[in-house]
């Protein structure tokens with residue numbers, strides 16, 4: 238039964254399954270032989286990636302030894318095949334056999350394998366790296382002993398780990414498990430700050446989900462959205478920030494880091510334990526990279542709190558020059574207008590990179606709501622000289638459902654999408670019309686395939702920092718109208734082979 242499944246999937250896409258198989262250590266001898274053959278067959282087509290260059294200046298070194306290949310698996314092909322005929326489909330079809338390489342434009346969201354593999358785990362990072370993500374994310378939370386660990390929310394351990402199945406740790410949860418009854422849902426709230434780093438690292442990471450009808454902690458473990466899977470819920474490895482840095486630094490090819498400082502929820506009032514301030518937490522995040530000897534040019538620190546970003550700009554100007562402000566202040570029509578109006582002042586205060594959800598960047602292009610165009614947010618951010626990173630692709634499931642489910646990421650243009658081939662139409666407007674410099678994705682292959690096909694290499698580390706110790710200024714954006722890829726600091730190398738601007 239297991240072997241049969243393996244064979245079937247291998248037929249669909251040999252290399253991806255081989256890679257995931259080795260990753261999760263369930264390779265059987267038969268599969269191993271098939272894997273070897275699959276790699277041999279692919280070897281001619283796919284460029285090979287060397288270990289990190291010691292000077293970290295090269296994004297990709299394609300001529301190295303045959304030790305590591307980027308693999309996108311079947312999903313990009315599935316999307317391309319479902320596209321409407323036309324020049325965009327032709328262009329993407331032309332890349333079916335490569336290039337396949339690491340691209341910093343493809344940012345591994347919570348690791349980059351998050352669509353199928355437990356978020357923030359070492360296995361999700363491994364998957365994102367294998368699928369070519371050039372930048373990998375760790376959301377940075379703190380533990381009761383003030384150590385930094387990777388977890389999307391300080392208080393999501395009850396849905397992203399097996400903590401409720403560990404009685405001695407479950408007892409430490411801010412809100413222990415309470416079963417559902419006829420009138421109330423099951424509840425629990427377990428925070429990284431409830432336990433020590435060692436206790437955190439002893440947990441199993443699992444797919445984010447919970448069962449509000451659960452009457453036992455065992456039942457509470459389930460509830461993953463149907464388009465995701467529990468296939469890899471086999472005790473994925475949680476990570477400390479230090480462990481994440483070491484892991485990402487060890488991946489072949491040039492990989493960078495995007496740590497996100499969290500805003501602790503009301504249940505974890507700051508200063509934590511009376512003395513641990515948000516400012517110290519922000520400092521500790523940057524110092525973790527400094528202590529590991531990681532150059533600022535390789536780090537893209539993010540936060541939803543403007544104060545964190547401006548603290549980095551003033552205290553760690555080299556890191557701060559490429560800090561990413563995550564903007565979620567425009568979710569209603571009224572706040573959206575205010576969020577757009579605020580963009581130039583953010584730039585004037587030294588911010589270089591703005592990161593909204595991609596629904597802020599797109600809007601309908603006609604009164605029938607059939608077409609999609611860049612929004613006022615996108616055009617205003619570009620005009621203000623801000624570079625744009627967007628989040629997050631591949632979190633929404635099939636596009637034929639996004640309108641009915643009022644999916645957040647498609648909220649501003651849901652009527653214009655209904656089949657999965659349009660995933661690449663959306664990405665094309667973001668990349669080639671707006672010129673975003675990077676895209677977070679829960680499945681790095683989808684963004685990586687696209688980025689490689691269009692020669693998008695992502696943000697250029699170090700390029701935002703002036704030698705005089707300043708963040709680069711908003712007033713010298715002289716190449717803004719050179720082409721549609723206006724950013725002064727992106728390296729979307731524009732080798733599109735005469736590719737027309739896609740309207």
Ligand SMILES: *[C@@H]1O[C@H](CO)[C@@H](O)[C@H](O)[C@H]1NC(C)=O
Nearest residue numbers: 318319320321637656657658
């Ligand atoms: C794309 O998939 C949808 C089903 O989701 C199908 O109706 C449509 O015909 C497909 N389009 C192409 C071009 O394959």
Ligand SMILES: *[C@@H]1O[C@H](CO)[C@@H](O)[C@H](O)[C@H]1NC(C)=O
Nearest residue numbers: 415416417418419420421422
């Ligand atoms: C149901 O659970 C809630 C919350 O735990 C509790 O307050 C309530 O008394 C329970 N109701 C019954 C009928 O047990």
Ligand SMILES: *[C@@H]1O[C@H](CO)[C@@H](O)[C@H](O)[C@H]1NC(C)=O
Nearest residue numbers: 448450451452453456459460
């Ligand atoms: C959710 O919990 C209820 C009650 O324990 C159980 O009957 C149901 O099967 C569970 N659902 C899932 C998806 O595990």
Ligand SMILES: *[C@@H]1O[C@H](CO)[C@@H](O)[C@H](O)[C@H]1NC(C)=O
Nearest residue numbers: 601603604605606648649652
């Ligand atoms: C188009 O979308 C807008 C905004 O969601 C909505 O107000 C309008 O009714 C839609 N138009 C049509 C023709 O559905």
Ligand SMILES: *[C@@H]1O[C@H](CO)[C@@H](O)[C@H](O)[C@H]1NC(C)=O
Nearest residue numbers: 703704705706707708709710
């Ligand atoms: C930063 O740049 C501004 C304007 O270019 C300049 O006035 C200021 O002196 C610079 N600060 C430092 C520390 O170099």
Ligand SMILES: *[C@@H]1O[C@H](CO)[C@@H](O)[C@H](O)[C@H]1NC(C)=O
Nearest residue numbers: 296694697700727728729730
């Ligand atoms: C942009 O990328 C190209 C090709 O990868 C490289 O040759 C060039 O040096 C890069 N430019 C910058 C500014 O990083």
